[in-house]
Amino acid sequence: MRRSHWIVVLLIAGSISLNAQDTLQAERNWSNGTAYVLPQGRFEIGVFQPLRYGLRDNLEISVHPLWFFVAPNVRVKWEHGGGLATRHSIYYPTPFLRVVAKKGIGGLISPEFAIPHMAALRNDVIYTMRPFEKQYFSLMGGLEFAVRFGALDKRTTIDFPWVYNRLAVFYNDFGIRLGLDWYGCIKGNWWYRLDGELFYYSGSAQTKAFEHSGKIYWRYKKRWEISAGYNIIYGEYPYGNEWNWFLPMIDIRYAWNY
């Protein structure tokens, strides 16, 4: 092969790589279950999703703004390169649980029980690969611990799907989470996401759960995103094992650059 041919091959290869980088950069504009983080300076917020911010090109920080005042929480996602990221979060549910441990309407926990100060720490590892163009497959593994500053009666559990799993760590020694996520483009502005997550909590209130969701997204001008989908939850609860469907799950996200 002559030198000029090599130059052409290198230029084409460079162009593909550059396009892939551009595409990837564009696809990072919305946070999903991948190891990728939002670009630096980009915010996004959803009705049912947290406020996320790209602090640096490899660091994203998120909080649930509405929940923040009753259950302070923060999560950091740190992209390490090579499709690998770690996610670290802490939340303090005590104020929220004390608010709902009340007499009358809105009482989800009996006021006869005291809710101690407690917090949960969670650390996840996420690995994302791209088997096809605009298709992302992610694996997630996580470990969760809780610290309690007082006794917590087991009768304070909120025995309802989704909620029970997320508070289970406070009634156990530790929790393990394993997840799979498939996210990709259907066509143009239409995207989809399928995910599944296993929960296992070990301790005196040992429990297992599985959650699966499927969503379709429609995006408009890099700023708006509407999603609709479903959630299927299997859980082991104090009253027995149960499957639940939640349909439709609708959400709107808005993003902007600062």
Next chain:
Amino acid sequence: MAQGIEMRLVQQLFIASTVLLLFFSCEPLATQFEDVGGAEIYRAAYLSKEPDIAPFIKVMTWNIRFGAARLPWFGDSCGDRVILSEQEVTDHLRALADLINSVQPDILFVQEIDVGSKRTAYIDELQWLLDHTELNYAAYASAWKARIIPSDGLGRMDMGNAVLSRFPITQATRLQLALRGDQDALTQYFYLQRNILKTKVQLPGDEQIYAVNTHLAAFSTDDTKRIQVGQVLDELTQIDQYGELFVLGADFNLLPPGSDSTDYCLEDRCAGESFHHSGDNPFHKEGSNYTPEITWLQEMYNRFSPAVALNAYLADQPRYFTHTTQFDALPDRKIDYLFTNGRWAPGSDSTIQSGIRLSDHAPVSAKLEIGQ
């Protein structure tokens, strides 16, 4: 090419699964019942020997207060307890079973039995009682069923009426009673939906009897209970007109006509509550003023035979009292009944007031003649 096929497959699978899921809807938070529906049938883990044919069967009715015994529960006794421990519930159930075994009813009507409620440690109390008494079969009709009651920490709830029998139950129907007319829609959605549990029991010797159980509204301040009494009367009259024998066990939450005391607002008031004074709102405590309702059971007495005859009751009312709302008091009113269109064995009725230590109701039992 292969990549395109795989992509299409992924897309088609996703669309197909989404369409499929659209046919499913979320389970409602609180169960809303049909006017007529089936009841759940239970069977003891080990069947006890059925008694031999006798000229009578013993029946008993008891509101067991979901196994809370005399604990100061928040909803009915000025207490602050909501969620019982498993130990508390099983201790109470054991005491209930002991009393039931000492009376040895052939048919037992139970009101306020939990079969999977958070407040009673999710124990299926009906199965528990079947497995710890000589009763073999049961039918259950839920009156309050919700995945979560978002109030006072009650959580998941399944409470209702049950008929327990030594003999097989061949039919069981749940009949919806009128809902309270004095509640807003949201409260009513999560609130109790009272019922009539109508069962058919196969007695030895090819005889059958309808065993009917009901529990009427406790706190309504309008004419809900009058409507519900009418529904019960209609059902019993229909059985009677078909020439069938029935026995009814009921917590009517109503006093017998002619009762001396009809207003229990002061007896039932909790600390800090005030009634009967100008400016008190409400003027009467919910569920404690029976004065406007005092004649609503008259028609029941006119048409059918009570285990405790009205003249016997009026002659010595305290002897027949079955209920109190105060967790440390003796019964001070009668609201629990047995009725039949058949004949009671004379002098066989018993209001077992010692049972009040295990519930806020005392059981009533009597012997019913069969083979008439």
